[in-house]
Amino acid sequence: MQQFDVVVVGAGAAGLYGAGIAGQRGLRVLLLDHAERLAEKIRISGGGRCNFTNRDAGPANFLSENPHFCRSALARHRPADFIALLERDRIGWHEKHRGQLFCDESSEDIIRLLVRECESGGVVRRQPCGVQAVRAGRRGFELDTDAGPVATPQLVVATGGLSIPKIGASDWGLRLARQFGHRVVEPRPALVPLTFDAAEWAPYVPLAGVSLEVRAQAGEPGRKRRSEGEFLEDLLFTHRGLSGPAILQISSFWRPGEPITLDLAPGIDLGQALRSAKSGSRRQLVNELGQHLPARLADAWCAPLGAAAHRPMADLPDRTLLELANSLQRWRLTPSGSEGWRKAEVMAGGVDTRELSSQTMESQRQPGLHFIGEVVDVTGWLGGYNFQWAWSSAYACAQALRPAAAFA
Structure with a gap:
């Protein structure tokens, strides 16, 4: 059975970003995703130019049954921090209106950036690779994957929501949350006609x-x-x-x-x-x-x-x-x-944040289990806010992850 410091399930915006940060902190990271294509939601967003954040993003721009939960993560990783990453890699961007920021060229620029961040951190990426089962034990988690069994003390769920099923949306993260006793705020289509x-x-x-x-x-x-x-x-x-x-x-x-x-x-x-x-x-x-x-x-x-x-x-x-x-x-x-999930841009609802740490995104029910991005009950307005939540929640989680030796 292969051992990793952390396994991230879901290679979308939050999963890629969090895996890259964790890997660059020296952790051995495995990133899994069941879909054929990488980060398809990033690829199609913003008319193909990815509305990657909003310059004015703040807690007031998000909906949740626990509205103050997002404050900590948003304060610790702001739009300016992600913008700095783009400028470091000389990715051109522009503001359309109301603080909405887009790539000058293509959404592919964001995907390539995130992949480079993972490669810089030595992240092991397997895709397509599904996860059939997850078990918790004294030393963390065991996962049955399409590529064989994997063990890790820390599991990060970044599987997104139910919107746009044709690009691989799945309820896997919600089912896993329920498996470990988490309440799920009833999902519903949002940002939808x-x-x-x-x-x-x-x-x-x-x-x-x-x-x-x-x-x-x-x-x-x-x-x-x-x-x-x-x-x-x-x-x-x-x-x-x-x-x-x-x-x-x-x-x-x-x-x-x-x-x-x-x-x-x-x-x-x-x-x-x-x-x-x-x-x-x-x-x-x-x-x-x-x-x-x-x-x-x-x-x-x-x-x-x-x-x-x-x-x-x-x-x-x-x-x-x-x-x-x-x-x-x-x-x-x-x-x-x-128009339902077929046309919804995001999912509202998700894993109840009252059972997560706002500092680390870790479960208060199951040590070592984390939830980030859209799978969590935090939904942004239209205009780049949901991507900012992906970056901010991933950063907060990745900064809290530890080497497996720390759990010995």
Whole structure:
């Protein structure tokens, strides 16, 4: 049976990064992954350019049933630390907006960087190589793998979440957590488009492809427990529902059966604007509304008014204008569901952090067992935050790992 100081299961962002750091600290590290291709989620992220972090990442940008858990790791390994690694290797990067950082060339630059870090630390990498069973004993763990049995005093689970199953998503880490008595916060798709009942959505199907900036909120406006789930971002109409950054953001806060609320004309008092434009105007309502919204959306919203939408503004009562404005700035609708794991960018939920050390990511139930990255109940906003959690949690864990001799 081969012996290692630490075995890392999962060669995604967190697993590669943590294995490399541990190896460079002098530990003998084995990195395993069941998938055919390495770090596929990094490869497809950011349109192929990997939104590898967010310059402004902090605890307020993450969701968890234990919201303070992420503070320690994020404080100890900040976006600037990962940026420094890229600059050391002369990997070009740029900021798009709202602190979102992308590679200039390709996501492959990040993958090659992480592989080089592992090679520098002498990490033994086996892929594809599945793990059939894990047993705990007096001296740590024994793993039955496709390449034979392995023993280690420290096991790091970095198997990610359930999103995008076609690239190898697995519930292996969640099952292992349960095996060792850990509570798992019910996983759900996050950063995912929302869908609506086909009959109810039929009037909006012709709007597929229309995009605009909106203010989106999960739940009722003003509800304190959802106040953090409000975003000013772009929205996209689709044939089945709504997508775009605004919807992906609030999807992490949304729960089935709850409404979402959209302001389709943020930043202005649309009712006041329409009333002001009415004075002596011969312009039609639909044309005036088109000054504030995409033309197709203005046409669709005015359609229920019939002929009134094409009458001069001056002929319309204030009440009609105010009702129309309110329907646009307080559009309340209830999704029937989401596009699910197939389209979700990340998993919300995961291993309950109340049973992990925020300093080391180690289990409080099973000594030597660690969980890092997406498998943990810490979910970032859209915009590079989830990669930052991968780097930060991996760093915190790797710094705490010890040689096998320390366990003798």
